[in-house]
Amino acid sequence: MLTVKKVLNNNVLVAEHPNYAEVILIGKGLGFGKKTGDHVADEQAEKFFVLKEEKEQEQYKQLLDYVDESFIGLMNDIIEIVEERFSVNLHEHIHIALTDHLFYAIKRVKQGLDVKNPFLPETELAYPKEFSVATELVDYLSNQLDLDIPPGEVGFVALHIHSALTRRSLKEVNRHTQLISELVSVTEEALKLKIDRKDVNYLRLVRHLHHAIERINKGQYFDNQxxxxxxxxxxxxxxxxxxxxxxxxxxxxxxxxxxxxxxxxLTLHLQRLSKQ
Known part of the structure; x- marks a missing residue:
C-alpha cells in the first residue's frame, strides 16, 4: 500500500513510494474521494511513473491545471504504445513535453489553424522508426478525437519520441533537423537545382548527414581519406x-x-545529386 501525498484530479494522484520517493499514479477514478494520508494499492493504478526531479513534478502538476482528465488518459495510452513499439521505459519527461505539445496542437486544429512543418522530409529520413510510430499515434489520436490532424504533426511527435529515447533535449534534436534542412537548401542554391525529395541520392545525402552529425557529436569520427x-x-x-x-x-x-x-x-554525394 502507498500513501497518498496529493490528489491532482479524479484520475491522477501523487503517492509516497518506498523505493522511488514520490510517484505519479494514474487510473480511472483513482483519486476520487481520496485525501492526503490515505492509503492506495499500487495495483489499482493503470500506470505509475516517477518524476524524480522536483522541477518536473511541478511542471506536471501545472499541466493538469489546463489539460482535462480524459486527455491525460489518452496521452498515457499513447505513451504506452511508444514504449511497446520500442521495448523501453521512456524518460518520464515525455509525459510533460508530449502532452503539452499535443494539447495545444489539437487546440489549434479545433480553431482551424495549421502550423506548417518545414522539416517533415528531413525528420522522416533522419528518424524513420520514430516517424513510423508517430504516424500511428497521430492516426490513433485523430480517430479517438474525431479530428483531422495535419501531417506536419507527425514530424513534431517523431522528434519528441526521439528526444525521449535518446534523452537528448528537444532543442538539440530540433537543431540537428534544422541544420540538415539548411545544408540541403544551400546545396540547391549552389548547384542551381531543385532536389527531388524522393530521389535515392537525396535520401542517401540526408542519411549520411544525419549519421555524420551523430558521429561528430560523439567524437567517433576517425576516417582518413x-x-x-x-x-x-x-x-x-x-x-x-x-x-x-x-x-x-x-x-x-x-x-x-x-x-x-x-x-x-560530401563531394561524392553532391556529385551524384548534381547530375540532375
Whole structure:
C-alpha cells in the first residue's frame, strides 16, 4: 500500500513510494474521494511513473491545471504504445513535453489553424522508426478525437519520441533537423537545382548527414581519406568546394571540428545529386 501525498484530479494522484520517493499514479477514478494520508494499492493504478526531479513534478502538476482528465488518459495510452513499439521505459519527461505539445496542437486544429512543418522530409529520413510510430499515434489520436490532424504533426511527435529515447533535449534534436534542412537548401542554391525529395541520392545525402552529425557529436569520427580527397578536388571542384562550405556551416552550428574526411563523402554525394 502507498500513501497518498496529493490528489491532482479524479484520475491522477501523487503517492509516497518506498523505493522511488514520490510517484505519479494514474487510473480511472483513482483519486476520487481520496485525501492526503490515505492509503492506495499500487495495483489499482493503470500506470505509475516517477518524476524524480522536483522541477518536473511541478511542471506536471501545472499541466493538469489546463489539460482535462480524459486527455491525460489518452496521452498515457499513447505513451504506452511508444514504449511497446520500442521495448523501453521512456524518460518520464515525455509525459510533460508530449502532452503539452499535443494539447495545444489539437487546440489549434479545433480553431482551424495549421502550423506548417518545414522539416517533415528531413525528420522522416533522419528518424524513420520514430516517424513510423508517430504516424500511428497521430492516426490513433485523430480517430479517438474525431479530428483531422495535419501531417506536419507527425514530424513534431517523431522528434519528441526521439528526444525521449535518446534523452537528448528537444532543442538539440530540433537543431540537428534544422541544420540538415539548411545544408540541403544551400546545396540547391549552389548547384542551381531543385532536389527531388524522393530521389535515392537525396535520401542517401540526408542519411549520411544525419549519421555524420551523430558521429561528430560523439567524437567517433576517425576516417582518413587524404588520397581520395586530392582526386575529387581535381575531378569535381564545384562539389568539392561546396562540401567545404557545408562543413563550415556544420562546424558553426555544432561548435565542433569537422574532420577533413567529411569533404570526400560530401563531394561524392553532391556529385551524384548534381547530375540532375
Amino acid at each position: 587524404d588520397s581520395l580527397k586530392k582526386v575529387l578536388q581535381a575531378e569535381y571542384p564545384v562539389c568539392y568546394n561546396l562540401s567545404w562550405k557545408l562543413m563550415k556551416i556544420m562546424q558553426q552550428t555544432l561548435r565542433k571540428a569537422i574532420p577533413e574526411a567529411e569533404a570526400v563523402y
